[in-house]
Amino acid sequence: MANLPIVQFEKKIIETVEQNPVVVIIGETGSGKSTQLSQMLHRKGYTDSGIVAVTQPRRVAAVSVSRRVAQELGVRLGEEVGYAIRFEDRTSERTQIKYLTDGVLLRESLSNPELNQYSVIILDEAHERSLNTDILLGLMKRLVGSRASNLKVLITSATLDGEKVSKFFSDCPLLTVPGKLFPVEIFYSKERPTSYVESSLKTALDIHVREPEGDVLIFMTGQDDIEKLVLKLEDKVRSLEEGSCMDAIILPLHGSLPPEMQVRVFSPPPPNCRRFIVATNIAETSLTVDGVVYVIDSGYVKQRQYNPATGMYSLDVVQVSKVQANQRAGRAGRTRPGKCYRLYPSRVYNDEFLDVTVPEIQRSSLAGTVLYLKSLDLPDIDILKFDFLDPPSTESLEDALKQLYLIDAIDENGSITSVGRTMAELPLEPSLSRTLIEANEYGCLSQALTVAAMLSAETNLLPNRSKSNEKKRKHPPLDLPDGSGFGDHIQLLQIFECWDENDYDIGWCKYYDLQVRGMLFVKEVRKQLSQIMQKIAKGSSDVQANQSRKGHQNYRNLRKALCIGYASQLAERMRHHNGYRTLGFKSQLVQVHPSSVLQPDDDGLYGSYVVYHELISTSRPYMRNVCAVERQWVMPILDKLEKLNVSKLR
DNA sequence: TGGGGATTT
Structure with missing residues (x-):
């Protein structure tokens, strides 16, 4: 890996780390920061006094990057180099370099607030500003100030964000490592189109007719627009005169696509054929499609927002940030020089786009976050003054405190209760962890575990009742349990109990159009929750999924x-x-x-x-x-x- | 009577 740009900076990076507790690294795409920083620190001997940890916002990244590093060091994954994600800990006593999701590191810090096992903590991809990364940034700031041992913290971020992060850490040094991207030429539209589906269509066809080979990646906001554009593209491409240009394959790419459809983007196209990949922001960071030379960027993204004044969520189409727009453009320059067509004027990019995406912590309900921070027992802490890189609004924090008070997690003075402490141990939103504790008192823990696990799963567990789906279905809609009239929680419970009765048969899920991936996830979550609750549970066999079923019941205790x-x-x-x-x-x-x-x-x-x-x-x-x-x-x-x-x- | 961007413990 000697040809990675970051290697030339090794001496400088190590010197800076030696002299400073915190260093910000601006690592552009392809710099090799995720795989190389940990190895440099290992070479310098930082793994002699503890583990070098590297956090990732995503599970797949933690796994794939650790695999690469193990390979480069010629060791077996899980030995000197390992990873830890939810449900899976592949580390051992010998592990010196550990990749983990930031969520896992937060859990670890609950039982070991000093994080003593680590000599270095690298927060990777901090510019994505995930909720968990933001909490970790705040915790790291406290930790480097307080921890007796010599903890080193590295934070990797993007150009537009680096100064701010450095300022947050008392103007710590900031190093820039260039990336290994090919140049991407940017083209702006003269004005915003009235329809970005139509505008994308036109741009895509222009590319297809005029430009040499190379795949086209189109960023849309959601499944609806993607399906529309795919249909229109197929139609137009088919009507092009045969032989006037190369063949085309059009592929949708979004999160609710079944896995076998998602992996289609990883198989290379047949010769003399151009691929059009019409994607959501899943292709921005989560999935990397090889062969892309042209990017079309609508400039929009769907974002979920929480309004603390009303307690309501909404899913809004908003403009992307400059960081996102640049990330999208960068997808065109991975294999050779590329082109990016932005369906908005440069004025919009410069004047309207935010530098960085609004951090998740400012768009979420913070009940879980506040409970977590309360449970850490940080000395002298006023939760409203916790030092966040970008603090959430007072309104949002107060909303969280009120919620926690109403469910007995904190008392009238804001101190965490013993109920609250137990709740914080559970990887659930506070309302569900509170439900489990109460259910344990009422002898219906098993049922509550199932409900909590079902609600933890990604949405779309159940089949849709839309018209298009009615047509696709091979049989008439089947009778899933109906919650006995009491509502959706009870229905979810009944569905899982049916599945349990059918020995967790995958075919059963498919028959009822239940999302298999989702149901398997529920099973794992339930198992994990059971294990945690077993320590607290009164009856020892209380957690078996099938122990509650007996004829008619009104689910009184559970409700x-x-x-x-x-x-x-x-x-x-x-x-x-x-x-x-x-x-x-x-x-x-x-x-x-x-x-x-x-x-x-x-x-x-x-x-x-x-x-x-x-x-x-x-x-x-x-x-x-x-x-x-x-x-x-x-x-x-x-x-x-x-x-x-x-x-x-x- | 109606609609699911992406993550994670």
């Missing part, structure tokens, strides 16, 4: 536990119709999501009270995943709500 866990996500039905009013500190008018299996009574009215998993604002504000609860369980929560004094919670 009661859910009511406690979702105390900050309660809603009361309006007197004469099926609209609900949320019962938090910020009342919202919302509807039960049409996909819900909650059943109305004989008068067509839903129950008076429900808890909801989330509020999502699409065409209207909806509650997604609801469960019917009873008035007598709700009243004590309302009492508590009245006594709430936010200013004391911090």
Whole structure:
């Protein structure tokens, strides 16, 4: 790997690390930072006094990069070089270089706040500003100031972000390592198109007719636009006169595509054939497609946002940041000089695009994050003043504190409770971890484990009821359990129990159009949660998936536990119709999501009270995943709500 | 009665 640009900087990098506790490395694409930094530090002897850790925002990256490094060092993966991701720890006593997801490092720091086993911690891809990386940045700042031993921290980031990170760490040194990209020529549109599907189509065809061979990668915002563009491209390409240009294959690429469709982009095209890959931002960082020479960038991306004032999520189409636009363009220069067609004017890039993507920590509900920080028992900490690189709003932190108070994770003075400590041990959102603890008291832990695991899975576990899917289905819609009228949590429980009854048969999932990947993930999560809860559980066999099934039941205890866990996500039905009013500190008018299996009574009215998993604002504000609860369980929560004094919670 | 960007413990 001697031809990687970073190798020429080894001396400089090591010198700087020796003299400084924190160093920021600006490593452009292809610099080799992810594989080489750890090896340099290993060569310099940093693995003699501890492990060199490298965090990654994604699981696949942790695995693939560690594999490469093991190969380069000629050792077996899992020995001197290993990785740790959720469900999989491939390290041993001999491990000196360890790649891990930043989520795993956060978990480790829960049981070992000093992170003593590490001599160096490298936070890779910090410019992506994932929620977990941002928490780690704050923790690292405290740690280098306090830890007795000589911890070294390296942070790799992007050009546009480096200065800021360096400033955050008391103006620590900043080194720039060039990348190994070929030049990419950028073309801007004169103005923003009225339709970026049409504009992409036109640009793609121009490339196909005029430009020499090389694949085209087109960045769109979502599945809908991708499908539209794929159809139009297929149509246009087919109508081109035969022999006037080379053949074409058009491939969609997005997260909800089944794995076998996703891997199609990794097989090379037949000779004299151009591939058009129409993708979401999955192709920005998560998947790298070889052979791309041309990039078309719509300049938009879908982002999930949380509004702490309403407690509501929305999925909005927003402009990409400069970092994202550059990342997209860079995809054209991996194998030879490329071209990037931006469907927006340079003025928009310069004046309107943010330098860096809005960090996730400013777009998420922070209940879990705040609980995590509270559980670390950091001395002299006011959670509202925690030193984040980009602090979330006070409103967002206060929203989190209120939620935590309502579910007994913190007391009226903002101190973490023993319930809160147990909750922090569980890799779940606070509402679900609270539910598990309560369910354990009521003897329905097994059921709650299943519900929590099902809700932890990626969305789209269940089949869609759309028209296009009705056509595709080989058989009429099958009867999945219906939650016995109590709602979606109960339905999820019943589905998993059916699967358990069918010996976790993959064919069973396929038959019912359940996402196989998702269901297997649920099974693993459930297992992990069971293991953690077993330490706390009262009955030892309480966690078996099938131990609760016996004929008709009203799931009373489970629903009661859910009511406690979702105390900050309660809603009361309006007197004469099926609209609900949320019962938090910020009342919202919302509807039960049409996909819900909650059943109305004989008068067509839903129950008076429900808890909801989330509020999502699409065409209207909806509650997604609801469960019917009873008035007598709700009243004590309302009492508590009245006594709430936010200013004391911090 | 309606719609799923990408991650992660």
